[in-house]
Amino acid sequence: MIHLIADVHTHTIASGHAYGTIREMAQAAAEKHLQILGLTEHAPGIPGTVDPFYYMNLTVIPRILYGVHILHGCEINVLNGGTLSLEQRFIDKLDYCIAGIHGLCYRDEGPEGNTRNIASCMRHPKVKFISHPDDDHTPLDYEMLVRAAKETGTALEVNNSSLTKPEHRMNCFENYRHMLDLCRQLQVPVMVSSDAHDPSAVGYFDLALELLDSVSFPEELVLNADADRLKSFLLS
Numbered sequence: 001m002i003h004l005i006a007d008v009h010t011h012t013i014a015s016g017h018a019y020g021t022i023r024e025m026a027q028a029a030a031e032k033h034l035q036i037l038g039l040t041e042h043a044p045g046i047p048g049t050v051d052p053f054y055y056m057n058l059t060v061i062p063r064i065l066y067g068v069h070i071l072h073g074c075e076i077n078v079l080n081g082g083t084l085s086l087e088q089r090f091i092d093k094l095d096y097c098i099a100g101i102h103g104l105c106y107r108d109e110g111p112e113g114n115t116r117n118i119a120s121c122m123r124h125p126k127v128k129f130i131s132h133p134d135d136d137h138t139p140l141d142y143e144m145l146v147r148a149a150k151e152t153g154t155a156l157e158v159n160n161s162s163l164t165k166p167e168h169r170m171n172c173f174e175n176y177r178h179m180l181d182l183c184r185q186l187q188v189p190v191m192v193s194s195d196a197h198d199p200s201a202v203g204y205f206d207l208a209l210e211l212l213d214s215v216s217f218p219e220e221l222v223l224n225a226d227a228d229r230l231k232s233f234l235l236s
Contacts, residue, residue: 016048082120
């Protein structure tokens, strides 16, 4: 089974519906023997999340906590019209961004429209991967999605949290199998993430790794299986 060295989609108490501090999350990452932890608070559009001013002061946080390299990101909402829910002046303060659809601030436009909106956000140079592209409540055209990822150099996430709640993420297992088959064909990389909202979930990738193993997905296309490959991709 693939060994992962980083978890770069996580949320602290600052996101409003998560339950660990930065240091609690970092300590959990160290206990899981991770080398890199990415903190990606929700952008405006999610109730209770941080004011964007939060991103202006990230330099006060040590880059190494408990021996773990800390990266600063944001999970930004894909909005109808294909725009991002965070202003550029705040994006400039981040190491990288994730973009994803969240039903709290998005209206379903069908597979083609939803995918077109995601693809538009992929063109932003700081958007490095797309979060949880797996839920048929906002269905996607996976052929179109993977082609757009290839064209823009964007990765697609395999979200372990989604796989723990298939009753809420409609057809997520089937959608991921389809997406991974297309990613293999077009050599599009993926990011495996916990989407942890509590320290207990940091570095928990079990279901995602089982899924990758079941479809014989190549390790060289898993970005967070190698520290150098991951840093080069996220920080370039």
